[in-house]
Amino acid sequence: MISKFSVKKPYTVLVGVLLVIVLGVVSLMRMTADLLPSMDLQYALIITTDMGASPEKVEMEVTAPIEAAMATTTGIKNVGSMSYNSYSVVTCEYDDSVNMDSVVIEIQQSLDQISGYWGDNVGTPMIMKINPDMLPVMTASVDVEGMSALEITEYVDTELIPAFESLEGVASASASGMLEETVMVTLDPIKIQAINDLVQAEVKGEFKKPQAEINDAISEIEKGKDAMGEGSDALSDAFNEIMDGKEQLLEAETELKKQYTSLVEGRDQLEQLVNVVVPILELRDQSIQELEEAKKSENSKKEAAEKAEKELGAQAVNWIPFQQQEEKLNNEIEELQKQLEEATANEETDKIAELQKNLDDKKKELEILTATEEYQKAKAEYEGAQAKYTAAKADYETAKAFVENGPTVQKALDDQILAYAKDFKELGLDIKTADDIPKIAPALENALKQMNDGVGQMEEALAMIEEQKNALQSGIDTLNTEAAKAAIEMGSAAAEMAVASSSLEQAKTALEDAKEQALESADMEGILTIETLSGLIVAQNFDMPAGYAYNDDTQYLVRVGESVKSVDELKDLVLMDMGMDSVGMIRLGDVADIEILDNSDETYAVVNGNPSVSLSFEKQTGYSTGEVTDRLLDKFESMEEQNPDLTISVLMDQGVYIDLIVDSVVQNMLIGAILAILVLIVFLKDYRPTIVVAISIPFSVIFAIVLMYFTDISLNMISLSGLMIGVGMLVDNSIVVIENIYRLRNEGLSIRKACVEGANQVAGAIMASTLTTVCVYIPIIFTEGMTRQLFVDLALTIAFTLFASLAVALTVVPAMSSYTLKKPKEIKTSGYDKMREWYGRSLEGCLNHKWLVLIVSVALLLGSAALSLSKGLTFMDMEMETNQMTVTVAPKEGELLTFEELTGFSDEVIERISEIEGIGTIGASAGGSSTSSLLGGTSDSVTMYVLLEEGADVTTSQVSEEILKRTEDLDCEISSSAASMDMTAMFGSGLSVHIKGSDLDILQQLAAETAKIVEETEGTVDVKDGLDEATPQWTITVDKEKAAEYGMTVAQVFQLVMNDMASSTSTTTISTDIKDYAVYLQTEEQSDLQLDDIKTLTFTHVDKEGEEKEIPLTDICTMKETSTLSTIYRDSQQRYLTVSCGIDEEHNVTLVSNEVQEKIAELDIPEGYEIEMAGEDETINEAMSQMLLMMLLAIIFIYLVMVAQFQSLLLPFIIMFTIPLAFTGGFMGLLIFNKEVSVIAMLGFIMLAGVIVNNGIVLIEYITQARQEGKLKREAIVEAGIIRLRPILMTALTTILAMVPASLGFGEGAEMMQPMSITMVGGLVYGTVLTLIVIPCVYDLFTREKNMVEEEL
DSSP: OHHHHHHHOHHHHHHHHHHHHHHHHHHHHHSOBOSSOOOOOOEEEEEEEBTTOOHHHHIIIIIHHHHHHHTTSTTEEEEEEEEOSSEEEEEEEEOTTSOHHHHHHHHHHHHHHHHTTSOTTBOOOEEEEOOGGGSOSEEEEEEETTOOHHHHHHHIIIIIHHHHHTSTTEEEEEEESOOOEEEEEEEOHHHHHHHHHHHHHHHHHHHHHHHHHHHHHHHHHHHHHHHHHHHHHHHHHHHHHHHHHHHHHHHHHHHHHHHHHHHHHHHHHHHHHHHHHHHHHHHHHHHHHHHHHHHHHHHHHHHHHHHHHHHHHHHHHHHHHHHHHHHHHHHHHHHHHHHHHHHHHHTOHHHHHHHHHHHHHHHHHHHHHHHSHHHHHHHHHHHHHHHHHHHHHHHHHHHHHHHHHHHHHHHHHHHHHHTTHHHHHHTTOOOOSGGGGGGHHHHHHHHHHHHHHHHHHHHHHHHHHHHHHHHHHHHHHHHTHHHHHHHHHHHHHHHHHHHHHHHHHHHHHHHHHHHHHHHHHTOHHHHSOHHHHHHHHHHHSOEEEEEEEEETTEEEEEEEEOOOOSHHHHHTOEEEEOOOTTTOEEEHHHHEEEEEEEOTTTEEEEETTEEOEEEEEEEOTTSOHHHHHHHHHHHHHHHHHHOTTEEEEEEEEHHHHHHHHHHHHHHHHHHHHHHHHHHHHHHHOOHHHHHHHHHHHHHHHHHHHHHHHHTTOOBOHHHHHHHHHHHHHHHHHHHHHHHHHHHHHHTTOOHHHHHHHHHHHHHHHHHHHHHHHHGGGGGGGGOOTHHHHHHHHHHHHHHHHHHHHHHHHHTHHHHHHHHHTSSOOOOOOHHHHHHHHHHHHHHHHHHHTHHHHHHHHHHHHHHHHHHHHHTOEEOOOOOOOOSEEEEEEEOOTTOOOOHHHHHHHHHHHHHHHTTSTTEEEEEEEEESSOGGGGGTOOSSSEEEEEEEOTTOSSOHHHHHHHHHHHTTTSSSEEEEESOSOOGGGGTOOSEEEEEEESOHHHHHHHHHHHHHHHHHSTTEEEEEOSOTTEEEEEEEEEOHHHHHHTTOOHHHHHHHHHHTSOOSSOSEEEEOSSOEEEEEEEEHHHHTOOHHHHHTOEEEEEOTTSOEEEEEGGGTEEEEEEEEESOEEEETTEEEEEEEEEEOTTSOHHHHHHHHHHHHTTSOOOTTOEEEEEEHHHHHHHHHHHHHHHHHHHHHHHHHHHHHHHTOSHHHHHHTTHHHHHHHHHHHHHHHTTOOEEHHHHHHHHHHHHHHHHHHHHHHHHHHHHHHTTOOHHHHHHHHHHHTHHHHHHHHHHHHHHHHHHHTTOSTTTTTTHHHHHHHHHHHHHHHHHHHHHHHHHHHHHOOOOOHHHHHO
């Protein structure tokens, strides 16, 4: 129907063609050009800083918790990590089905949960999705004539980078080789001591005057003491005489007071006895009385309790039935609830409803019962009676207990009283039993009265003696009044002088203490410490908004402070004011040396021997690499025009590769199309059908481009290779249609009828053949990972091309043929007829020896496959030779070079190779601030980008050989690559062996053994055992017992050592108009700290005698040199070391890997440890398994399509024999071109399976038709071979010749797709020839001679 419509309405077809051409042009202009297809890698990086932490500490504090948290995120496949010094990198791999944007959110939530447990030293984790766009699309070096390296750095940072990053499509511009300036503040002990001397002198001067005044006062007091001494002796003699008379007077008084004291003591003892015994007697009387009352009330309370008990029993009769009914309902409800839970758990729907209804009924019944008036009344009366009974019983029990315990209490009181029987006996009372107790109280009262009377009489006698003493004393006082006055005055004066002397001594001591304390407090060496200055600098360099304030309707931002803007301002920064005239304000410049330092000893960047800065440019996702690089090149040119001194040299440009690939593919497409057209001319010998088919080629390609644009497929080496391959296959449908139309036209049909019938007759066949070819790409949806993302563009592009060719063959070809083939033309094919006759005779001979044909075919298949696979497997050749190349300068294996030595070798290499003919630009860089350092970049090697001059007669391979030759005598490792952009980094390179386990010592031992095995294996180069990443470590081990003797702990030792070392974190930042400076603070000792300084560290210890001593740190510690890994690798939360190596050009990585695995299997690996292969070998094996799955599914799909077409299980099985025939040719092609079996070659084998069966379909279909017309089997086989020879050869040759340029490697960048083209060309050549021989033999072998005409009828 569609062909008929096309012939009847050709202008409609013309409109459609023009519309497709317009859409194609617009689509082509808007399509992005990239090196590879857009790939969404299912990886996420989590980068977390832990400043100052060793790799082991980073692993423990940061890496392990993050790994544990990530292991529970959705779709996680694997978690790996790298713990470096001060930061951690965790790599998470996810399933292809997981949305990475959602994963990033989940990762952030998981990190938020664990970040609260981290200390302040751990930074905020940074999450990065790995994207191929992270790789730089261009690298360039910047050189400005007349500028120093520092000036170039500032120019790049302030002028160039902002300009480049503002370009559309440029994501970032990262610089390496830039000089970074920092401000180093070093405390100067000489300056501090000078200020300290001034302060100390000022403090001492303040104490001179009060000290002199105290010394004068002490001198005057000493003179007064001497004068008082003489008068004191005379006064002492006079007083001695007076005191003798007074002593005689007091003797009589003393005797009388003794008697009085004895009497008072006796009275006091008696009063104490009364105070103790009388309360006990009163308590005893009260207890006797209460006991009598209790005995009287006991019976009445007993009767009340018995009465309450009877009343409770009566009420229980009414309540118990209700209670029993309520308990029964509650038990039933509980049982129903258990049954309902079991039914719910077992999902017994019918039983659940029944149990729920019964449960509700029981609950309702219980509710009704408890709500009745009888229930409420019975319950209330029962509870009231119960409460009354409980109270009455408690009263009775209390009374009963009191009666029972009363005698015991009374006896205890009697015993207490009888305990004083001895005291009573002294009073004349004989108290032996309780019956005698009532006599105690009256006897005590009488004895106390007598004692008080005696005391009164004694006091009267003492009063009379006192009067006599007073009279005597009055006489003595009068006689000695004057002497007493003198003595008193002298004593008073002496006391005052003693007090004054003591106060002055105390004042003098206090003044000395105050002076010492003031001097200590004013010690600037103790005040101006690193910590104090750091805090003062931060506090003074302060600029912060405090909030908003209003004035009327105007809102003002209130800002406090002003930050330091320059180094001079930093020097003039006020630290403190001591309040001393001789000192004044202390500023930072008064106590420290301030200088600007740069990292010139850590960074290196030159271009052609001149200082430069390297810039790496990354593009934004979604932008074309070619467009971005073109914009950058235009910007370079405009900037160089604006600044004639500026030179920007492109060192690496992905756009160059893309241009090379596009040009190469387009060139190969044109060559292939021309060759295909030549095939048509040779076979058809008529330019008219050739023109029709030739026009279908570009139109089908344009149609495919439109479909590519609307399915977001970019122009890359994969999709363009698909177009190139499609060019050879897309003419097949048009050839079949035009040939059939041409045949019918020669048979006499009208041109319009011939066009319609010719297209309709073969429509089913070409649709089926197109479907079998396309269905080989359907299995790609079952693959995963990089294999799927790489080749889905190829599959879709070829499918689009074939579907476009099918549409063109059924519409455009009939429409054009209705005009171009109006006059038939007889074709002379004498040469072709001879070839047909020869083929017919050969075919009959092969049919007579079909077993021999089959055996030879199988032998060739097995032999070619074995020979090809014996060369090993590879992924793909991603190295493309251009005018750009790289050279790496690194230390020799096992050696270390200082940065200065490394850059010295680099300068020497540049000088030597700059003389090589053809080299135009040499750019070299190492160290610096490139963002690559965040992902583990190091500065232990120098990377050079070498650009050849335009039009140079030498290739990069030749230059590479010359570079190695000229630098072979240097004492360093020089490596050269003919491609400046080696994409093998994306797919792994060389051989890697992972040794997994927990203990680093065992891992290192296994790594050494594995490295030895790898090194002894032939073909390995540059073997690394993973131990060369170890860094020197000075380990200080504290003897805790010895440390405790000095009052020291491990933490205090750590603090002691840390205080002696410089900090790696900046104190503050100076922000100028041009750039920012990080400010670092250190002491003079820290500025030049050596290991010997740590060895001689001491600490202060105060011994038992109070003496301070300096104790060497080595007395409590042992120090030794060790090593530790600079990076700790983990996979699946398990540590591992990597033994890696390169593979020389004479060996294959998979073969070497197999040999290494066999040797490793013989190692004695401890339990809990494992050794597994990784690197390029792992990538190849994974990709090959995916390709084998694709091939298996493709063969199944092809077979099923043919079963549906032929309605037979046997005939498709016979046709499937064409596939191994094609594979034999593919293996032979790889052997001829000395190529290994690669993933790209495997893709060629899969495509062969879909293409080669078309020849078998054509042949078997005609055999079936001939037999159905009544011919014998052998006759039908020979006739089918002869008749179908031309279309088979035509379709095969057009496809083969279209891919010949690519298989021969014509054009730049053709290396990657060459194995696929070789496989297809070899397979089609061999498979087509053998199809015409072997398939007839197989058909003859598997089918019987029978009458298919009768069977058909």
